[in-house]
Amino acid sequence: MDKETFVSIIKLLSEHYCVQSPGHLNVPDPFKVLIGTILSQRTRDKVTDLAFSRFFSKYKNVEEVAKAPLNDIIRLIKPVGFYRQKAKRIKKVTKIILERYGGRVPRNRELLIELPGVGYKTADIVLSLAYNEPVVAVDTHVETISKRLGIARWNAKYEEVRKSIESVTPPHLRRIVNGVLVKFGKEICKKPRPKCELCPIKVHCEWYKSRHPLTNLKTA
Ligand code: SF4
Structure with missing residues (x-):
């Protein structure tokens, strides 16, 4: 064609x-788009949006998520599929973003896909929706x-x-x-x-x- x-x-x-975009992706913050995309894996948009708003009504930024107890994250995101694995992944990804990148989600495909549980699709969603990259x-x-x-x-x-x-x-x-x-x-x-x-x-x-x-x- x-x-x-x-x-x-x-x-x-x-x-x-x-x-x-659905609510969990319709935000200008790359960190929120990244977490929203992790939450959305194998989960319907409606359920993801619910978990997303519960999560970010409690935690406002990378620092707060990094300090959050794992069990609290599990409880907040529980409507989504594989919530235990996703909660662990969110903690790991957040820790790396804070310690390695000073709290900023990298605007770079290779660095994004090095994050645990982040594949090409998630990286491209972050780049296109949060960073306005033409991908x-x-x-x-x-x-x-x-x-x-x-x-x-x-x-x-x-x-x-x-x-x-x-x-x-x-x-x-x-x-x-x-x-x-x-x-x-x-x-x-x-x-x-x-x-x-x-x-x-x-x-x-x-x-x-x-x-x-x-x-x-x-x-x-
Ligand atoms: S619905 Fe999909 S498969 Fe069917 S004609 Fe349209 S594009 Fe092609």
């Missing part, structure tokens, strides 16, 4: 699907849609998918790609069964074309 086509897709979808954060929806559209190869892993999407996305649009495609993926391009009959971009979709070879997509 070429850049022009993908830009038109993102513009079209952004008119239908709200690009606003595309790839989650399961972004990955699936980009592969169905034919932007990334089916067996591509995270880095290849990210680079493929970025190659067709001008820098000024990269920050919104995740928000738009996540919403579109939850509502239309679902896993495992997408609602292709309702899809406004099927004319551009390789996955759809491979399953409907005789359809005249120009009239769709």
Whole structure:
């Protein structure tokens, strides 16, 4: 797919699907975005938002989290999945940020992924949402849609998918790609069964074309 086509897709979808991030990511503070992303792993947005607001109504900054007893963190974030592991991870990450980086979350991908439990996706969410860097954060929806559209190869892993999407996305649009495609993926391009009959971009979709070879997509 070429850049022009993908830009038109993102513009079209952004008119239908709200690009606003969920509450736990819609904050200007990199530390909060990082903790929110850790809390959100394998957890629904609503539950994450609840745990996030409970957590940050008690602790205001890195120093307070570093001093917090582990059991208090466990109790506060308990609605989220794997809360015990996440509480330990939050303590470890916070300690490193305080001791190694003076309380500031690093604005650097390599340093971010050195933090315990922080992978490429979490690093890219922090960089794009908190630091306004022009990167595309790839989650399961972004990955699936980009592969169905034919932007990334089916067996591509995270880095290849990210680079493929970025190659067709001008820098000024990269920050919104995740928000738009996540919403579109939850509502239309679902896993495992997408609602292709309702899809406004099927004319551009390789996955759809491979399953409907005789359809005249120009009239769709
Ligand atoms: S046509 Fe179907 S598979 Fe393709 S993008 Fe639309 S919903 Fe997803």
